[in-house]
Amino acid sequence: MLSTSLAGGKAAALGGPVAVQAGMVNLSYSGDVRPAHHNQTGQGAEDQRPATEATRFIVSLNEMRRVARQLKESGRQVGLVPTMGALHEGHLSLVRRARAECSATVVSIFVNPTQFGPGEDLAQYPRNLDRDLELLKPYKVDAVFAPQAEEMYPPGFETFVDPGGMARILEGAARPGHFRGVATVVLKLFNLVQPSVAYFGQKDFQQFLVIRKLVEDLNLAVELVLCPIIREPDGLAFSSRNAYLGPEDRRAACALYRSLAHAQELFAAGERDASKVREEMRRVLAAEPRVKPEYVALTDAQLRFVSRLDAGCVALVAARVGPARLIDNLILGPPTS
Ligand code: AMP
Numbered sequence: 001m002l003s004t005s006l007a008g009g010k011a012a013a014l015g016g017p018v019a020v021q022a023g024m025v026n027l028s029y030s031g032d033v034r035p036a037h038h039n040q041t042g043q044g045a046e047d048q049r050p051a052t053e054a055t056r057f058i059v060s061l062n063e064m065r066r067v068a069r070q071l072k073e074s075g076r077q078v079g080l081v082p083t084m085g086a087l088h089e090g091h092l093s094l095v096r097r098a099r100a101e102c103s104a105t106v107v108s109i110f111v112n113p114t115q116f117g118p119g120e121d122l123a124q125y126p127r128n129l130d131r132d133l134e135l136l137k138p139y140k141v142d143a144v145f146a147p148q149a150e151e152m153y154p155p156g157f158e159t160f161v162d163p164g165g166m167a168r169i170l171e172g173a174a175r176p177g178h179f180r181g182v183a184t185v186v187l188k189l190f191n192l193v194q195p196s197v198a199y200f201g202q203k204d205f206q207q208f209l210v211i212r213k214l215v216e217d218l219n220l221a222v223e224l225v226l227c228p229i230i231r232e233p234d235g236l237a238f239s240s241r242n243a244y245l246g247p248e249d250r251r252a253a254c255a256l257y258r259s260l261a262h263a264q265e266l267f268a269a270g271e272r273d274a275s276k277v278r279e280e281m282r283r284v285l286a287a288e289p290r291v292k293p294e295y296v297a298l299t300d301a302q303l304r305f306v307s308r309l310d311a312g313c314v315a316l317v318a319a320r321v322g323p324a325r326l327i328d329n330l331i332l333g334p335p336t337s
Contacts, residue, residue, distance in 0.1 A: 055136070056143040061152070061192055064145050068106075068194040071142065076104035078142075080195035080222075082186060085109040085146075086126035086240035087135045090230040094199040095139050097227055105141040106193050113149050114160070115181030121325075126243045145193065152188065160184045161218075163210050166303065171206050171327065174294055174318060179210045186211055190222055197223045201230075203237055205314060205329050209303060229328070235261065241324045249322035252290035256317050259284040259296070260330035263315040267332045272309045274298040285319065294318040294325070301331075 058064050071078050079102030081094045087109075098105040109132055116122035129146060136144060160180050166172070167179035190198065200208045208226050215222060229237050235257030236242065236250075245253055259281040266277050278296050285293045297316045300306050306313055309332060316329040 055141055057133070058143050058145045059147060059151075061147060064143075064147070064192045067143055068192065071104045072194060076142075077102050077196045078104045078106055078193060080189065080193045080198045081105065081107045082189050082198065082200075083107060083109055084111045084125065084240065085132050086128060086243065087132045088230075088238040088240065088242075090201055090203060090238040092135065092139070093230045094201060094227050095136065095141065097225065098197070098199050099139055099141065101225075102197055104143075105139070106143045106145055106195065107136060107141050108189055108193065109144060109146040110152065110185065110189075111149075112152075112181055112185040114153065114184055115178050117175055117177055120175070121241070121244075124244070126240055145189075147192075152185070161187055161214060163214060164217075166206070166210050166213055169206075169303065170295060170297060170316060171318065179207070182207055183210055183214050187214065187218070187220075190220055195222055197225055199225045199227055201227050202329065202331075203229045203239070204327070205316065206303060229330075231257065237326075237328045239326060241326060244324040245322060249290055249324065252288045253321045253324070253326060255285050255288035255291045256319055256321075256326055256328045259317055260315050260328060263298070264330055264332060267309055267313075274305075274307050274309050274313075277309065277315070281315065281317065285317070290321055292320040294320065 056067060058067060068078065079098035081091070081098050083091050083094075095105065095107055109129065111122070111125050111127060113122055116125075133144065161183035163179045163183045167183070172179050186198075198211075200211065202208065208224070212224055214220065215224060231237050234254050236254050237257065242250070242253070262284050263277050263281050266280060271277055278298055281296045282293065285291050285296070295316070295318050298306055298309060299314050299316065300310075301312050301314060303314070311332060311334045313332045314329055315332060316327070318325065318327045320326075
């Protein structure tokens with residue numbers, strides 16, 4: 001299983017939320033994570049704590065503030081799961097984790113326009129709020145916060161978070177301005193929801209590092225939890241953008257995971273030369289003509305490019321497959337022998 005072991009803070013020692021503290025993340029690999037019904041990531045958490053109240057569906061920012069205040073005053077520790085909706089097993093694993101670890105859970109659903117560049121898929125991005133609410137029903141979360149773009153970014157909005165160097169490589173280089181939009185909306189969500197803990201997926205590993213820096217640099221009082229990547233049985237990471245894939249592209253998209261699994265195999269067999277592993281990953285991707293790689297990278301856990309691989313290094317890929325742009329990554333583990 002792909003696990004995130006953390007150089008714990010107090011919460012970890014107490015068996016509470018496993019918190020990632022800035023600069024203390026220690027990621028280790030021990031396999032792979034399959035869909036939620038096959039794994040341990042909070043499975044059954046929805047049954048562990050009876051909901052005291054019905055889920056509140058909140059659209060207005062003022063209402064969200066009021067509910068956040070209420071939860072705080074009643075002594076509840078709020079776990080926030082920020083999403084863009086079109087929910088899948090990856091999102092639900094975060095919800096399960098928050099439900100299991102926090103005394104109140106808020107799921108936000110907001111397709112954030114400021115993190116999409118011109119010509120990107122903002123207009124096509126899948127939106128199905130009714131289905132999302134159905135999927136969330138069994139988890140009895142305390143609130144679903146689905147604000148309107150017009151209220152989040154009213155006319156005259158002009159203040160943005162400018163994340164540093166971490167936001168300019170890899171995804172940041174491919175999508176200029178993307179992490180500026182992400183950091184801005186995450187800070188706004190933190191201010192509105194006032195979570196004690198926020199849950200993010202390793203699927204967007206660079207995003208997690210950008211947010212961790214945001215929390216550290218701006219002294220935000222929120223703990224961050226990084227959750228493992230949940231995959232389809234054939235290895236493809238769950239993603240809302242998988243909905244763009246026709247059957248042939250869907251089949252071809254597995255090459256991303258195959259390239260990562262191959263990197264892991266080479267690493268486990270003792271290969272430490274990053275450029276050799278990178279070439280091999282490229283070879284796996286090239287065997288699938290429908291896959292157009294954008295980058296293949298090998299980095300350390302802070303996303304610094306490396307020439308020599310160690311356990312905890314990260315293999316990352318981004319590629320276009322038909323109409324979709326997909327990303328995936330894998331944390332290299334210790335050799336098996
Ligand atoms: P999104 O709705 O794509 O913005 O994702 C919301 C959150 O879910 C982010 O923290 C993602 O990293 C996380 N997430 C997306 N896909 C997966 C996945 N396959 N496994 C685990 N977490 C995921």
